[in-house]
Amino acid sequence: MEPYRIKVVEPIAITTREQREAALERVHYNPFDLRADEVTIDLLSDSGTGALSAAQLSVGMDGDESYAGSRSFYRFEETVKELTGFARILPAHQGRAAERILFSTLLQAGGIVVSNTHFDTTRANVMLAGCQAVDLPCPEAKNLDSHEPFKGNIDLEALERYLGATDGPKVAVVVMTITNNGGGGQPVSMENLHKTSEMCRRYGVPMFLDAARFAENAWLVTRHEAAYRDRTPRSVAEEAFRLADGCVMSAKKDAIVHMGGFVGLNDLELAEKCEQLLIATEGFATYGGLAGRDLDMIAQGLREVTEPAYLAEREDAARYLADRVRAAGVDILEPAGLHAVYLNAGRLLPHIPAHEFPGQALSCQLYLEGGIRAAELGSLYLGEEDEAGNPIKSAPYELVRLALPRRVYTRSHYDHIGETLARIAKNADSVRGYRIVEQSPILRHFRAKLQPA
Ligand code: F0G
Numbered sequence: 357m358e359p360y361r362i363k364v365v366e367p368i369a370i371t372t373r374e375q376r377e378a379a380l381e382r383v384h385y386n387p388f389d390l391r392a393d394e395v396t397i398d399l400l401s402d403s404g405t406g407a408l409s410a411a412q413l414s415v416g417m418d419g420d421e422s423y424a425g426s427r428s429f430y431r432f433e434e435t436v437k438e439l440t441g442f443a444r445i446l447p448a449h450q451g452r453a454a455e456r457i458l459f460s461t462l463l464q465a466g467g468i469v470v471s472n473t474h475f476d477t478t479r480a481n482v483m484l485a486g487c488q489a490v491d492l493p494c495p496e497a498k499n500l501d502s503h504e505p506f507k508g509n510i511d512l513e514a515l516e517r518y519l520g521a522t523d524g525p526k527v528a529v530v531v532m533t534i535t536n537n538g539g540g541g542q543p544v545s546m547e548n549l550h551k552t553s554e555m556c557r558r559y560g561v562p563m564f565l566d567a568a569r570f571a572e573n574a575w576l577v578t579r580h581e582a583a584y585r586d587r588t589p590r591s592v593a594e595e596a597f598r599l600a601d602g603c604v605m606s607a608k609k610d611a612i613v614h615m616g617g618f619v620g621l622n623d624l625e626l627a628e629k630c631e632q633l634l635i636a637t638e639g640f641a642t643y644g645g646l647a648g649r650d651l652d653m654i655a656q657g658l659r660e661v662t663e664p665a666y667l668a669e670r671e672d673a674a675r676y677l678a679d680r681v682r683a684a685g686v687d688i689l690e691p692a693g694l695h696a697v698y699l700n701a702g703r704l705l706p707h708i709p710a711h712e713f714p715g716q717a718l719s720c721q722l723y724l725e726g727g728i729r730a731a732e733l734g735s736l737y738l739g740e741e742d743e744a745g746n747p748i749k750s751a752p753y754e755l756v757r758l759a760l761p762r763r764v765y766t767r768s769h770y771d772h773i774g775e776t777l778a779r780i781a782k783n784a785d786s787v788r789g790y791r792i793v794e795q796s797p798i799l800r801h802f803r804a805k806l807q808p809a
Contacts (some may be wrong), residue, residue: 359665360763363410369393369727376724384805385720385790387729396727397769399758402695404450404608404615406762409660412613412653419649424640428648435655439590440567440597442620444627446634449645451568451606452477453638454617458564458604459485461629467528470518471566472510473497473538476799478531478566478604487528492518494548497539500689500700500753505580508536508573509548512555519559530556533566534573534596540755541569541693543576546584546592553599562601562623568609570596572694575667590662602626609695611657612762616650670694674760676767680774681758685781689753695760699777701734702754704784710735710750712789712809718756718780721787726776731757736792737801745792 371379371394383389392398398405408416420426429447436445448454455478463469465486474482474489482489494509496502510532519527532552535543556563574592577584584592597603601623607616621627631641638645646654660666671694678692681699689698701718708714715734722728734754735747742748758773780787794805 358669358763358766359663360409368396370396371727373724376727380720380723384793384807385716386804386806387719387723388731388802390723390729394727395723395729397729397765397773399696399728399730399760399773401731402609402759402761403606404613405759405764406612406614407764408612408614408653409656409763411660412656415652415656416649419647419652421648423643425642426648426651428651429642432651432655435658436618436620439594439658440603440620441594442597442602442622443624444621444631446619446621446627446630446641447644447646447651448617448619448634448638450608450615451566451604451617452481453645454604454606454619455481455566456484457630457633457638458602458619459487461633462626463487463528466526468523468526469529469531470510470515470527471531472508472533472544473536474531475533475537475566475568478533480799490518491538493536493539497536497542498752500540501687503691505576505691506543506545506548508534508539508542508544510544510552512548512551515552516555519555519561524559527559527561530561530563531566532563532600533568535569535576535693535695537568537695540689540698541572541696542691543573543580543693545581546577546596547581549596549599563599565597565600565603566605567597567603568606569695570605571610571661571667572670574662575664575671575694579671588662589664589667593662607654607657610661611654612661613650613653613657616646616654618644618654667694670760670762673767673770677758677760677770677773680770681777684774684778686777689755697758697760698733699730699756699758700753701732701756704781705754705787705789707785708787708789710739710754711741711747712791713739713806714754714789715756716806717787717789720790721780722756722773722776725779726772728758728773728776731759732801733757736804741792 463485574589687700701715705714715732738751740749790806
């Protein structure tokens with residue numbers, strides 16, 4: 357059960373089918389463009405969407421809004437240093453800002469960054485620095501149905517081959533994303549992190565963590581990795597950070613705040629350079645684009661997020677939703693992670709070809725049937741067409757992500773999702789595809805306009 361009770365509530369929109377049809381038509385069948393108050397259950401992201409605790413609000417009231425050297429910064433810095441062990445902590449307004457600060461300082465054009473899987477913004481920031489982003493996920497990740505516990509791992513053999521080959525010396529950093537969001541929210545084992553860290557040291561390449569969901573990763577390690585079964589998630593997380601040379605973190609996930617992030621570094625020279633860019637573009641080094649109250653709420657959230665009772669409930673809630681989804685006759689990317697359940701839209705809607713976007717079709721149907729908003733992760737996100745509109749590349753899988761905000765929805769909301777999916781699955785044959793009528797040159801899934809095919 358939830359190790360908390362509800363103290364403050366917020367109404368959610370209860371809409372009619374007619375209202376939803378009109379809204380979806382108005383936004384050209386792209387739920388990203390819906391107004392949030394047209395959505396009943398919003399599973400677009402687990403980022404910045406969590407519920408604050410009374411303790412977080414309380415420390416927020418004590419936030420020190422001094423321009424420089426605020427008490428809040430020192431409390432934040434001490435907490436993050438205790439958790440991560442890094443010598444320097446630079447606050448930033450969110451994860452991608454931390455990525456930009458790090459990569460535009462650490463990377464030189466022509467370099468390569470290798471990862472278990474880069475998150476979109478991480479990849480974009482690598483590319484903006486004139487570098488190439490290479491993903492080396494483990495082979496088990498390719499099988500959506502397999503229940504292997506650590507499908508977020510990096511492929512160690514492929515990494516060794518890569519580092520030893522002609523392009524090896526161009527690798528500037530290896531980034532381990534924990535948990536692996538781009539790879540279905542799957543965790544990385546401590547064995548894999550230890551071996552990657554050891555290999556990176558051997559080749560003289562720094563290893564960084566993209567630690568957005570470090571606590572969820574640590575929890576799954578205690579659940580599934582024999583050598584860590586008796587450890588607390590906090591001690592697993594501490595060990596993971598200490599294997600790395602630095603980290604970037606979006607605090608909007610596992611610090612359970614609405615805004616925030618940071619860079620952690622051991623290399624003081626690199627930290628000096630990052631700090632200069634931080635001051636020029638984010639804010640002075642003791643606030644980095646955040647308010648004092650934000651820094652205090654991050655520190656408190658980082659203490660709450662590794663509580664075993666909180667993480668156990670988060671796993672249980674995700675499992676509960678995954679069970680409802682399977683019972684509705686919809687397959688998911690197995691095993692269900694903690695931050696999201698990914699629906700296999702390609703398998704549910706085999707009559708819709710990739711270039712008519714089965715994931716988008718399911719996501720629109722979730723909204724029409726149940727007022728539920730979810731993100732397409734299929735060919736709208738990853739596909740490409742030529743100038744005449746003919747498909748030239750489709751996604752390997754047509755998925756829809758149901759992201760789970762922290763401490764926000766209850767089991768009855770999850771029942772509603774299961775019931776909605778059961779209605780959709782029963783009439784899956786009648787679900788239509790979509791085609792694009794207008795799109796932007798990059799990150800098209802956010803603003804593309806579509807119409808029923
Ligand atoms: N790294 C990972 C693994 C992420 O999942 C995200 C954001 C970021 C970095 C960037 O952090 O949003 O604070 O700038 N993921 C969100 C999501 C947006 O919905 O998965 P940010």
